[in-house]
C-alpha cells in the first residue's frame with residue numbers, strides 16, 4: 001500500500017513569445033543562442049495543472065529510517081518516481097529532461113534537509129506526479145512551456161523551496177530548472193511580460209527568466225489564438241532549431257544584432273504601453289524567425305496558406321488604420337510559433353473588430369467565448385462603420401469554412417499559482433492525486 005506523506009498542486013500558464021527563442025548553444029543544459037521575450041497568457045483559460053506527492057510505500061518506510069536522506073536513498077526513490085500526463089502514465093526514465101528537473105529539485109530538498117535537522121525528511125521518498133493540460137498537448141500551443149513550469153512549481157512547493165512556500169529559491173532561480181525541461185518553460189514562471197536572458201556562463205547559471213513588467217502594468221493587452229491546425233507538428237521545435245543552428249547563415253545576423261536590438265525596442269514599447277511599436281516589433285520578429293526557418297537546409301515550413309492569409313489581413317488592417325491618421329497606429333499584431341496557428345495581440349478595445357474580421361474571412365471558426373471576456377459575441381458580418389475608411393475588403397478572399405478551426409480569446413495573465421499543499425490529499429477538487437497516491441478526477445477536467 002502506498003500513501004501520501006506530502007502533496008502540492010500548482011497551475012502554470014502558457015506563454016507566447018514576441019521575440020522568439022530559436023537555437024541552442026548547449027542542447028543538454030538548454031542554453032539559447034539568443035535572448036527572447038514573451039507574454040504570459042491568462043491561466044484562468046489555458047493552463048497546466050500538476051499535483052506532486054512524496055509517497056510512502058510500506059517497504060520504503062523501513063528503509064527511510066536507516067538510510068535517511070542519503071544519496072543512495074534518493075537514487076532508489078528516483079527509480080520509483082511516476083508521472084501521469086493527461087491520464088496516461090509516461091516513462092520518466094533515468095535521463096532526459098523530466099529526470100533533470102526532478103533531480104535538481106530533489107537535490108535542493110536534500111540539501112535543505114541536510115542543513116536543518118528539523119525539516120521533515122521527504123527527499124528520499126518516490127514522487128508521484130499527475131498533470132493535465134486543459135488544451136491540446138504538443139499541438140503548437142506551448143504545452144511544454146506550461147507543463148514544465150507547472151511541474152517545477154508544484155515540486156518546488158511540495159519541497160518548500162520557492163520563496164512563496166518559505167524556501168530560499170527565487171522564481172528566477174527556479175526558472176533555471178524549468179529551462180532544462182523546455183527552454184520556453186522558464187518564461188512561464190512569471191506573469192505579465194517576461195524576458196529569458198540567454199546568459200554567458202557555460203554552466204547556465206545566468207540563463208534565466210526575468211520579469212519585464214507585471215500583468216497589471218498592461219492589463220488591456222488581449223490575445224486571440226487562431227487554431228488553424230491542432231495536429232502534432234511536422235518538425236518539432238527541438239529538432240528544427242538545431243537544424244537551423246547547423247545550416248542557416250541568416251541565424252547569425254539574428255543572433256548578433258536583430259534580436260539584441262529588438263529586445264531593447266520591445267522592452268521600451270512594453271514599458272511605455274506603446275502598442276504600435278510593440279505590434280511592429282512582434283510581427284517583424286515572427287517574420288524574421290520564419291525566414292530563418294526557410295533559410296535552414298532542408299527548409300522548415302511552419303506557416304501554411306491560411307497563416308499567410310491571416311498575415312495579409314492584419315497587415316491591411318494596420319495599413320488602413322495608419323493611413324486614417326490621428327495617431328491610430330496598429331490595431332493588432334500577429335505572431336506564429338513552430339506551427340501554422342496565429343496568435344494575435346490587440347488592445348481590448350480592438351478585439352471585437354479583429355474577431356469580426358477573422359470570423360468574416362475565415363467562416364465557421366468555432367468560437368463560443370467560454371471565458372466571457374466580451375459583453376456579447378461580435379457579429380458575423382463585416383460592418384464598414386468599424387473599419388478604417390481605406391481598408392481594402394478584397395485584400396484576401398473569404399476562405400473555405402473551417403480554415404481557421406477555432407478561436408480562443410484570452411489576455412495577459414499572472415504567474416504560476418499554488419492551489420494547495422499539505423500532508424494529505426483533500427476530497428475537494430484541489431489535488432489530482434488521491435490518498436492511495438494514484439491519479440483521481442481526470443474525467444472532471446473542463447477542457448478548452
Ligand SMILES: Nc1ncnc2c1ncn2[C@@H]1O[C@H](COP(=O)(O)OP(=O)(O)OP(=O)(O)O)[C@@H](O)[C@H]1O
Pocket residue numbers: 048049085131132133136137138139140141142143144145146147148150151236237337338339
Ligand atoms: N503538463 C505537462 N507536464 C509535463 N510535461 C508536459 C506537459 N505538457 C506537455 N509536456 C511535455 O511537452 C511535450 C510537448 O512539447 P512540444 O514542444 O512537442 O509541443 P508544444 O509545447 O505544445 O508546442 P510548441 O513548443 O511548439 O509551442 C509533451 O510531449 C510532454 O513531454
Ligand SMILES: C[C@@](O)(CCOP(=O)(O)OP(=O)(O)O)CC(=O)O
Pocket residue numbers: 016017019020021022030036144181182183184185237238239336337338
Ligand atoms: C518557436 C518557439 O515557440 C520555440 C519554443 O521552443 P521549445 O521551448 O519548445 O524548445 P525546447 O527548448 O527544445 O523544448 C519560440 C519561443 O517560444 O520562444
